[in-house]
Amino acid sequence: MKMNIEKYKVNGEVKLKKKKTLEYIEDAEKKLKKVRKKIADLQNTMYAEGKYSTLICLQGMDTAGKDSLVREVFKQFNVRGVEVHSFKVPTELELKHDFLWRHYIALPAKGKVGVFNRTHYENVLVTRVHPEYVFSENIPTVKSLEDLNDEFYHDRMDRINQFEKHIAANGTIILKFFLHLSKEEQKNRLLRRLNIPEKNWKFSAGDLKERKLWNKYQFCYEDAINRTSTDHAPWYVIPADDKPTARFIVAQTILEAFEKYNFKEPTLDKKLLDKINEFKEELNNE
Incomplete structure (x- = not known):
């Protein structure tokens, strides 16, 4: 299925308040099954070719559906071909x-797909909402909260752009998805975690504290x-209030990106090709 992926892509200045959080695509789950099989097949070819890697970045407010999207979109991948990283509070190291640094060392090797479920952008999102977190980085030039101003975070964004430009030049296909959730739908999903005993473990009191900072997060x-959002590392704003639709849109975006690269399996060395019949005969005569 071809669809207008460009309408989700950020090509100019975007206003999140003007972007839809709800979109419904009929039979999204059925369509996803077909698309994810095609993605998995193309990834196998990418793996064999060994020229490109792919970095999928997922960001969104709590309950936006990142975990379930990873499970549903990549479930048919060969386990050797996909690596998922979820970046929590930084360790002492x-x-x-x-x-x-911790994001760089987690990048996918050529041939593989790396999924960052929460990404290097946490360093200009969570730390911008809670600037006191930056003090634990022990940066010589940061002496007080006044040093953690817009200039500080914009400088970090410039360095993120440089980082992404560098890895793109080395053959990494970068696709970044913001799962755009409405505040009302987040409320419904949090209540679901509270109302269903089997979902209680997903709830944290911290979710409610962060929810009170909704507008600040949206600004950041x-x-x-x-x-x-750049040509080599574009952002896509995905309406996330309907999970099946969001998963399908992300999968279709990945598929259309892969199809542009015309991955090719490597051919055998001519000396090996000339001996294929010999190898077959040897095995058949065992």
Whole structure:
């Protein structure tokens, strides 16, 4: 199925308040099954070719559906071909390096797909909403909260752009998805976690504290998306209130991106090709 993926792509300045959070595509789950099989087949060819890697970045407010999207979109991948990383609070070792270090060492090798479920953008999102977190990085130039101003975070975004430009030049296909959830739908999903005993474990009191900072997060997301959506590392704003539709749109975007690269399986060396019949005969005569 071909669809207008460009309408989700950020090509100019975006206003999140003007972007839809709800879209419904009929039979999205059925369509997803077909698309994810095609993606998996193309990834196998990419793996064999060994020229490109792919980095899928997923960001969104709590309950936006990142975890279930990873499960449903990539479930038919060969396990050798996909690696998922979820970046939580930095460890003591990670804090002894620059803010991009832990993301750099988690990048997918050529032939593989890496999924960052929460990404290097946490460093200009969560830390911008909670600037005191930056103090744990022990940066010499940061002495007080006044140092953690717009200039500080915009400089970080510039470095993120440089990081992405560098890895793209080395053969990494970068696709970044913001799962755009409405505040009302987040409320419904949080209530579901509370109302269904089997879902209680997903709930954290911290979710409600972060929800009170909704507008600040929306501002930070909007600013980051506008400053870091580039030709080689585009952002896509995906309506996320309907999970099946969001998963299908993401999968279709990945598929159409893969199809542009015309991955090819490597051919055997001529000496090996000339001996294929010999090898077959040897095996058949065992």
